[in-house]
Amino acid sequence: MSAKTRIVVLHMREVIYTVIFALLAVLLILLLVFMFRSGKKGAGTAETMKYASGVYTSSIVLNNQTMDLKVVVDDNRINAISLDNLDETAATMYPLMQPALDHISQQIYEKQSTEGITYEEANQYTSVVLLNAIKDALSRAETEKKTS
Numbered sequence: 001m002s003a004k005t006r007i008v009v010l011h012m013r014e015v016i017y018t019v020i021f022a023l024l025a026v027l028l029i030l031l032l033v034f035m036f037r038s039g040k041k042g043a044g045t046a047e048t049m050k051y052a053s054g055v056y057t058s059s060i061v062l063n064n065q066t067m068d069l070k071v072v073v074d075d076n077r078i079n080a081i082s083l084d085n086l087d088e089t090a091a092t093m094y095p096l097m098q099p100a101l102d103h104i105s106q107q108i109y110e111k112q113s114t115e116g117i118t119y120e121e122a123n124q125y126t127s128v129v130l131l132n133a134i135k136d137a138l139s140r141a142e143t144e145k146k147t148s
Contacts, residue, residue, distance in 0.1 A: 049075045051141040057084070058133040058140075065090045067097075069130065071137040078112055081105040081134060100126045104134070114138065 051073040060067045067090060072080040083101060091097070100123040107117050114135050119127035 051075060051078075051138070052144040054141065054144070056137040056140045058136040060129060060133050062090070062094060062129075065093070069101075069133040069137060071134060071141070073138070073141050076112075078108055078138070081108065094126065096123050096126045097130070099123070101130050103127075104130055108134065 053074050054072075056071050056073065057068045058071075060069055065087075067086050068084040070080075070082050070084050071078065081101065081104075083098065086097070100119065103123075104117055104119065104127060108114060111117075114131060117127075117131060119131075
């Protein structure tokens with residue numbers, strides 16, 4: 001009952017290939033787990049179609065000057081927010097209007113929500129007016145979705 005010793009000769013190339021294939025297999029498994037786990041998060045919920053696609057406007061009146069805030073949405077995404085009818089006199093009288101809108105809209109694009117939006121204290125009044133107009137336009141998009 002003697003145990004026979006075996007000598008195994010491994011070529012370095014075979015070891016390297018084995019390690020590379022093992023790493024690729026682990027990476028593929030992690031990728032598949034990540035894809036399917038994040039895919040189930042929103043599947044089957046009512047949030048998949050939050051808005052009725054279209055362009056929605058809300059009017060802002062400041063010192064007898066009317067500006068329209070335009071919000072473009074898809075079924076579940078806010079795509080664009082812009083000011084229409086902003087003439088030169090209004091832009092001169094309210095120079096913080098466009099920078100405040102740019103700051104707010106960037107946050108909304110990232111969050112896809114109007115919740116938790118921050119703004120500077122220097123632009124507080126302007127930002128609140130713009131945010132209320134955006135919420136108004138989005139509520140119209142949600143209402144139209146519910147009625148259709």
